[in-house]
Amino acid sequence: MEVIKLGPGFAAEIRGVGMAEVAADEAVYTAVRAVFEEHSVLVFRRQPITDELQLAYSKRFGPLETAKAASRGEGTQFSILTNVEPDGSLVKPGHKEELRARANQLWHTDSCFKIPPALASVLSARTIPTHGGETEFVSMRNTWQRLSPELRARLDGACAWHDYAHSRGKIAPHLASERERSVMPPVSWRMRWRNPVNGRDALYIASHTYAIDGLSREDSLRLIDELTALATQPEQIYQHRWQAGDVVMWDNRATMHRGRPWPEDQPRYMIRTTITATDADGLAGMWPQRSAA
Ligand code: OGA
Ligand code: MN
DSSP states (O other): OEEEEOSSSOOEEEESOOHHHHHHOHHHHHHHHHHHHHHSEEEEOSOOOOHHHHHHHHHHTSOBOOOOTTSTTTTSSOEEEESBOTTSOBOOTTOHHHHHHHHTTSOBOTTTTSSSOEEEEEEEEEEOOSSOOOEEEEEHHHHHHHSOHHHHHHHHTOEEEEOHHHHHHTTOTTSSOHHHHHHSOOEEEESEEEOTTTOOEEEOOOTTEEEETTSOHHHHHHHHHHHHHHHTOGGGOEEEOOOTTOEEEEETTTEEEEEOOOOTTSOOEEEEEEEEOOGGGTGGGTSOOOOOO
C-alpha cells in the first residue's frame, strides 16, 4: 500500500490496495483504518464501484446510518445526491434537489445534527459533470491548532447546538420539511472532538451549528462565522476534482467539506454511505457537560 499526501497537512490517496481488499481482508482494513485516523480524507481512484462494494467497504468501519427522512434513499443506507430525476431528466432550477445541492455547498460536517453523529462518510462518483462539481475539504484539526490559546481554552469546554433546519433555512425557508424537523430536533455536542487513537483535537462545527451555550444567539452566530472563516481560508483547502471511479472517504470528526456548483444542464449522480460514530471513535467524550442544577 502506498499513501500519497494530497492536501495542506491532511488528505491522502491510497494506491496499491482497493476498496474490495479492505472489505475482504482484516489486515488491509487495519492498515487503511490507520491512514484514515492519520490523514482524515482518503481518496481511492479507479474503483470498480457498485452499491454492494460501497456497503461492504463502509461496514468495515462501523455501523451504517439510515438516510435522512424525506431525502432520496430514505430508509436505505444510501444517501443519493443528484440532479437527475428517476426518469432520467434533469431537475429544474428551484427544485428541492437543486436547493439541497446548494445547501451542500455550505461548509459542513455530515450528521452533527443526529444522535449519534457520524464517524465518516464514503462518497462515490457514479456520474460526473465535465467540469465543476468538485468537493472541497478542510482539516478541523489544523483549525484547532490555529486558534489562539485563549480561544482554544474557551472552546475546549464549550458545547454547541446543531440543527439540520438551520442550514437548510439559509437556502430556503421551508427546505427542511415539517417531518424532517420533527424527526431531527436540535442536538448539542462538545465543540472539541478528541481522536482516541492519536489524541489529536478537532473543532466540531458546521453550517448546521446555530448556538453556543453561554452566548447570546447573536454572539454565537458571529463566533461560528468567524471560526468557519478561519477554518476555510483558501490555502487550507484540499479540492477534490472527481474522475470516473473515484471514491472519497472523510472523517466527519476532523474535517468540514462542501460541494461546488456545476453546470445545471449536466447530470451529477453521487452515492454516499455514512458510518455512525461509537464510543470507540471518541463519541464518549462528546456529550455535553451540564452543570448540576
Ligand atoms: C456529502 C456532500 C458534497 C458534494 O456527500 O455529504 O456534502 O460535492 N457532498 O456532493
Ligand atoms: Mn456533506
